[in-house]
Amino acid sequence: MKFLGFVLLPAVVQLLLAAALISLRKPGGEFVGLGVMLLGLVAIPATTLINWVRTRAQPPQSALEVVAKTFFTTLVFPILGLVLYVVAS
Numbered sequence: 001m002k003f004l005g006f007v008l009l010p011a012v013v014q015l016l017l018a019a020a021l022i023s024l025r026k027p028g029g030e031f032v033g034l035g036v037m038l039l040g041l042v043a044i045p046a047t048t049l050i051n052w053v054r055t056r057a058q059p060p061q062s063a064l065e066v067v068a069k070t071f072f073t074t075l076v077f078p079i080l081g082l083v084l085y086v087v088a089s
Helices: 002-023 032-055 063-088
Strands: none
Touching: 002 032, 002 063, 032 063
């Protein structure tokens, strides 16, 4: 259950937010969608790996601490994609 909540769910959230940012692009050659896709190629697996290592940490951390760290780690990629979208607009 820890794996599902702290590793898979954040990865799915990142994939959905990346898809939303890619679909926000304007027709006519804006490179925001491409930038988000390229950033996602590295960021989503890296975040998933970081969250997996954190859930397997010894000694075990409290659930609230893991939730907070997972939340902030997971939001880094969507915030970078949103910044890219705002700067390019």
